[in-house]
Amino acid sequence: MTTRNDCLTxxxxxxxAALRDQFDLPAGVIYLDGNSLGARPKAALARAQHVIxxxxxxxxxxxxxxxxxxxxxxxxxxxxxxxIGARDxxxxxxxxxxxxxxxxxxxxxxxxxxxxERSGRRVIITERTNFPTDIYMAxxxxxxxxxxxxxxxxxxxxxxxxxxxxxAAVLMLTHVNYRTGYQHDMAALTRLAHEAGAVAIxxxxxxxxxxxxxxxxxxxxxxxxxxxxxxxxxxxxxxxIWVPQRHQAAFTQPLSGWWGHAAPFAMAPDFxxxxxxxxxxxxxQPVTSLALVECGLDVFEQTNMAxxxxxxxxxxxxxxxxxxSRCAGHPLGLVTPRDHARRGSQVSxxxxxxxxxxxxxxxxxxxxxxxxxxxxxxxFTPLYTSFADVWDAVEILKEILDNGKYDIAAERGAxx
Amino acid sequence: MTTRNDCLTxxxxxxxAALRDQFDLPAGVIYLDGNSLGARPKAALARAQHVIxxxxxxxxxxxxxxxxxxxxxxxxxxxxxxxIGARDxxxxxxxxxxxxxxxxxxxxxxxxxxxxERSGRRVIITERTNFPTDIYMAxxxxxxxxxxxxxxxxxxxxxxxxxxxxxAAVLMLTHVNYRTGYQHDMAALTRLAHEAGAVAIxxxxxxxxxxxxxxxxxxxxxxxxxxxxxxxxxxxxxxxIWVPQRHQAAFTQPLSGWWGHAAPFAMAPDFxxxxxxxxxxxxxQPVTSLALVECGLDVFEQTNMAxxxxxxxxxxxxxxxxxxSRCAGHPLGLVTPRDHARRGSQVSxxxxxxxxxxxxxxxxxxxxxxxxxxxxxxxFTPLYTSFADVWDAVEILKEILDNGKYDIAAERGAxx
Numbered sequence: 001m002t003t004r005n006d007c008l009t010x011x012x013x014x015x016x017a018a019l020r021d022q023f024d025l026p027a028g029v030i031y032l033d034g035n036s037l038g039a040r041p042k043a044a045l046a047r048a049q050h051v052i053x054x055x056x057x058x059x060x061x062x063x064x065x066x067x068x069x070x071x072x073x074x075x076x077x078x079x080x081x082x083x084i085g086a087r088d089x090x091x092x093x094x095x096x097x098x099x100x101x102x103x104x105x106x107x108x109x110x111x112x113x114x115x116x117e118r119s120g121r122r123v124i125i126t127e128r129t130n131f132p133t134d135i136y137m138a139x140x141x142x143x144x145x146x147x148x149x150x151x152x153x154x155x156x157x158x159x160x161x162x163x164x165x166x167x168a169a170v171l172m173l174t175h176v177n178y179r180t181g182y183q184h185d186m187a188a189l190t191r192l193a194h195e196a197g198a199v200a201i202x203x204x205x206x207x208x209x210x211x212x213x214x215x216x217x218x219x220x221x222x223x224x225x226x227x228x229x230x231x232x233x234x235x236x237x238x239x240x241i242w243v244p245q246r247h248q249a250a251f252t253q254p255l256s257g258w259w260g261h262a263a264p265f266a267m268a269p270d271f272x273x274x275x276x277x278x279x280x281x282x283x284x285q286p287v288t289s290l291a292l293v294e295c296g297l298d299v300f301e302q303t304n305m306a307x308x309x310x311x312x313x314x315x316x317x318x319x320x321x322x323x324x325s326r327c328a329g330h331p332l333g334l335v336t337p338r339d340h341a342r343r344g345s346q347v348s349x350x351x352x353x354x355x356x357x358x359x360x361x362x363x364x365x366x367x368x369x370x371x372x373x374x375x376x377x378x379x380f381t382p383l384y385t386s387f388a389d390v391w392d393a394v395e396i397l398k399e400i401l402d403n404g405k406y407d408i409a410a411e412r413g414a415x416x
Numbered sequence: 417m418t419t420r421n422d423c424l425t426x427x428x429x430x431x432x433a434a435l436r437d438q439f440d441l442p443a444g445v446i447y448l449d450g451n452s453l454g455a456r457p458k459a460a461l462a463r464a465q466h467v468i469x470x471x472x473x474x475x476x477x478x479x480x481x482x483x484x485x486x487x488x489x490x491x492x493x494x495x496x497x498x499x500i501g502a503r504d505x506x507x508x509x510x511x512x513x514x515x516x517x518x519x520x521x522x523x524x525x526x527x528x529x530x531x532x533e534r535s536g537r538r539v540i541i542t543e544r545t546n547f548p549t550d551i552y553m554a555x556x557x558x559x560x561x562x563x564x565x566x567x568x569x570x571x572x573x574x575x576x577x578x579x580x581x582x583x584a585a586v587l588m589l590t591h592v593n594y595r596t597g598y599q600h601d602m603a604a605l606t607r608l609a610h611e612a613g614a615v616a617i618x619x620x621x622x623x624x625x626x627x628x629x630x631x632x633x634x635x636x637x638x639x640x641x642x643x644x645x646x647x648x649x650x651x652x653x654x655x656x657i658w659v660p661q662r663h664q665a666a667f668t669q670p671l672s673g674w675w676g677h678a679a680p681f682a683m684a685p686d687f688x689x690x691x692x693x694x695x696x697x698x699x700x701q702p703v704t705s706l707a708l709v710e711c712g713l714d715v716f717e718q719t720n721m722a723x724x725x726x727x728x729x730x731x732x733x734x735x736x737x738x739x740x741s742r743c744a745g746h747p748l749g750l751v752t753p754r755d756h757a758r759r760g761s762q763v764s765x766x767x768x769x770x771x772x773x774x775x776x777x778x779x780x781x782x783x784x785x786x787x788x789x790x791x792x793x794x795x796f797t798p799l800y801t802s803f804a805d806v807w808d809a810v811e812i813l814k815e816i817l818d819n820g821k822y823d824i825a826a827e828r829g830a831x832x
Binding site for chain 2 (some may be wrong): 024026029031033036037039040044045048049051052053055056057058059060061062063069095096097098099102106128132133135136137139140141143144145146147153179228234235236237238239253254255256257258261265266267268269270271282283284285286287288289290292362367369371372
């Protein structure tokens with residue numbers, strides 16, 4: 001039986017423990033919501049002061065060149081690339097995940113149209129349980145194209161092979177499910193998609209910085225993701241898009257703004273896309289928010305995804321073990337896979353009063369979040385979550401459940 | 417003949433003079449590029465520290481509610497609205513100008529499709545000299561719709577009436593031209609568009625905070641604009657979109673992300689747009705950059721657009737007078753209209769070596785910018801530009817021209 005002392009011992013031997021000091025974690029809080037908004041790297045404050053006080057305040061317009069603002073989407077993309085198995089010149093940090101997915105979907109449809117034998121395919125396949133904004137963007141694109149595109153929602157991963165029929169244009173999946181923490185087999189599903197003649201797009205919102213990802217090994221076609229969750233880039237920080245070199249020459253998308261132009265300062269009246277990943281750029285980016293993404297990436301350069309994954313699995317295993325042992329008898333249902341290969345870096349449990357229990361946890365300083373229906377989500381960020389945190393969080397959960405200290409009349413109010 | 421003392425006297429009697437103290441302007445710099453990147457409100461640094469240190473760092477995910485992150489696009493929109501003749505609930509600050517224009521164009525096309533007698537119209541009309549990204553976005557949207565849409569570029573404002581024929585779906589114009597500073601007659605052109613059965617979209621990038629705008633008086637249909645130029649919102653700060661209440665129920669656009677959903681936390685698998693201006697929202701916004709927009713708007717609440725316009729015309733009149741008198745004999749050509757009604761808040765002069773002369777000016781601390789072909793742009797921001805600044809800038813220009821102190825081999829490197 002694991003004890004709190006065992007947890008302290010594991011912390012003492014944790015090779016990542018020292019990284020916790022690089023984050024600003026408020027006193028009295030056990031933060032298990034890094035899957036929604038990553039904690040603040042301490043360095044972010046000084047970086048913002050420099051960007052705002054010096055680059056904007058003193059150098060003003062000149063900072064587009066002198067401070068590297070113009071190159072920032074590509075520079076940050078190159079730094080992020082190793083975390084997802086991408087190469088130099090294949091990633092830009094820009095816009096939002098929703099918008100980048102729109103670009104990837106449009107590019108995928110364009111790609112299929114180049115193949116005469118596939119140009120008649122009109123179905124975008126995804127999961128009904130995918131993060132809703134992904135589905136909404138696919139619906140938005142489909143309904144605006146007068147080509148009869150539809151979005152087909154499958155109910156489970158088992159239904160994907162049958163859905164990949166002769167009409168399948170695109171398979172669009174989120175690698176780690178935001179609600180359940182289920183991790184798809186990216187390589188296997190991409191292979192299935194390709195065998196069926198479909199293009200595979202992956203949303204890495206809950207994967208980048210959370211689990212090892214190797215886009216090239218999986219032969220994925222396009223990917224998008226988020227920097228404000230496990231990458232700790234700051235609230236609403238710009239997202240990323242990956243376009244492998246093999247697809248860049250054919251990459252075409254309708255959000256064709258000045259930043260994606262071959263000669264953005266020639267002021268030509270016709271759009272001509274730049275070479276390479278730059279054609280995924282569109283309009284002027286929010287420089288201050290963009291610059292803070294680098295502070296999150298700086299921490300990752302001090303470790304590697306193998307070490308992060310090893311601790312992530314240890315933390316989530318421990319959480320499952322402790323909840324199931326110490327809170328036994330309460331109506332908690334594990335939603336997240338026990339199988340390591342299928343697990344992301346979060347653990348979700350259902351409870352009939354999940355919202356109220358989560359509200360009580362938050363009141364006690366254990367911050368997870370709630371997702372319909374009945375699901376309490378707990379995200380584990382190896383960079384700043386300790387084994388003792390896991391113990392303490394479960395003890396507080398046990399106390400709330402044992403004493404019924406939650407208000408079932410409480411209303412909900414969490415945000416993704 | 418105006419003297420420097422006259423300028424100092426005008427500064428002494430300038431009712432806006434005190435506002436200059438609210439901006440951080442570097443020593444030794446005369447900043448005439450607020451039409452590209454507005455100067456930094458001093459308050460921005462403390463605001464960023466609060467957002468990053470407290471809202472992100474301490475309150476973490478709870479700040480979506482407690483710090484009003486979720487309401488920020490609408491709250492900032494309501495504060496911006498009076499500057500452009502818009503009403504409460506008609507403006508959101510979000511995404512980029514390019515993307516908002518894409519939404520407005522899509523909504524305009526959808527609007528036309530509702531009128532059986534106009535649903536066959538397939539031409540988007542704009543000026544060849546419009547800011548290129550506006551043209552590019554229209555081209556991007558057109559080429560992705562399989563409905564035969566095209567973008568027609570007119571060479572001058574005189575060509576617009578003839579272009580507004582039975583095929584005209586949308587008239588899309590930038591109110592104040594980025595290069596020349598020419599200001600369109602918004603009401604007259606909107607009336608022309610409507611008489612021809614077209615929808616009128618206005619880009620206010622060089623208008624919001626620069627010149628009085630009354631979208632409702634002009635009966636405009638949609639508008640977009642920028643917060644990082646005359647509104648001083650910070651580098652690349654999120655843009656805005658205006659949808660008047662009369663068009664909100666029919667407002668439909670393909671960038672349908674979670675933030676525009678009627679029930680964003682119900683996690684429903686089908687997109688259903690929210691009521692009102694919220695349906696112009698798409699994905700998660702860059703909170704830090706967004707929050708800084710408020711610091712710029714705070715300054716505007718201490719004055720009004722009539723006072724700003726009076727000083728803007730006085731500054732630009734003075735600049736034209738001084739350049740034409742003190743730099744007489746040099747090959748400078750005024751591009752900006754002398755007519756007040758047709759002038760924005762900038763003055764552009766051509767010079768055969770415009771790029772080199774501007775580089776020399778910047779070297780001497782007079783920061784304007786250069787735009788192809790041969791155009792030197794000087795932006796005047798009444799909130800922080802003094803009459804003495806105008807005198808001193810012209811004296812430095814005169815010295816550079818009189819002594820040929822510019823390097824015609826210099827390369828270009830400015831950014832919008």
